[in-house]
Amino acid sequence: MLFPVPSLDAADRRVLDEVESMRHELRHQVRAVPVKWAEGLRKFLTADAVAASNSIEGFRVSTVDVADLMEGERDVEVSEENREETLAYQRMMTYIQTLHDVPDFSYGKGLLNxxxxxxxxxxxxxGKPAGQWRRGPVYVTDARDPSIAAYTGPDAHEVPGLMAELVDWLNAADEAHPLVRAAMAHLHLVSIHPWSDGNGRMSRSLQTLMIAREGVLAPEFSSIEAWLGRPGNTWEYYRELGARGPAYRPDQDVSGWIRFNLxxxxxxxxxxRNRLRRSGQVWTALADFAAGGRLDERVISALHEVALSGRVRRLRYEHAEGLSKQQAQRDLRDLVAAEVLESVGRTRARYYTPGPRFPTGALEVARTPMSLIDPYRT
Structure with missing residues (x-):
């Protein structure tokens, strides 16, 4: 038995309509921006999702370090464990993103495993097989006291049947909105806890996959994993899952879970939306700066990365502009000589940060905090 999909009330439907409106608006805005700029934003959002979802499980790597690891940088100061977890999650997320428009797609045990x-x-x-249903009990320990089981998953012998039911539900069509179904899929999977480890990240990834399959907005712009990874939101996430009780009880109302996801x-x-708007303002300011200083237009992407992320590495600039290693090195060296950038570190670990002559207007826009509203309080 799976959790029943709750009905939405008037406030839920209003919030969902606002989400839909913003997502359709974003779709048109993304199509209208320069390709380089949109690609950079996609990479950032993917790195942010990977960093956030891993951080919920205790693997803490900054978004900018995740972005560097995804680009192929080797000299990133992270532990070997965090490196492995980051790259594994990134590979899975990349595959999920490619599935968004597969015509003969279907959910199945083989895909999930x-x-x-x-x-x-x-x-x-x-003892902890990967790619196979668990063979024994599984517990989620209390964050405040690891000797206490905050949640105990269903018995292992129930898992195959529950997962077969879930796969059937995933492939079936019903009247629920796709975003609501994606939230329910997350809850179903994390509650069944079918694997010995990795259940949280798999559940969040399944939600991302279902949103991507909906097709309204590219998967990089659709995932809520980055939102869930913010510290305050993570605690609310734990609290909302904890409200379901210490054991698998699918015969309950989960309206609170749907509102949390909305x-x-x-x-x-x-x-x-705010990052897209801010990125555009920064790009315009840097384009004006480059034109006034008679800089090659291609360096804007490097300066844009520095403004928004705080730094850029040669390899990322090289890939973004399709340059040779020598061309990228020469451009960055010239920007350092002009005091637009500062060089930090040596050889392969070197990266570049804003220099004394970096345009302050672009930095001010990039560093201005954004405000978010709670849609249920407006």
């Missing part, structure tokens, strides 16, 4: 192997294959052991959808759409 295959995704789990991408995520947990590097941790596979006889807030997440709404505020993440606000965040992406």
């Amino acid at each position: 295959g995704l789990h192997w991408m995520l947990q294959g590097h941790r596979h052991t006889a 807030v997440a959808y709404h505020q993440q759409a606000q965040t992406v």
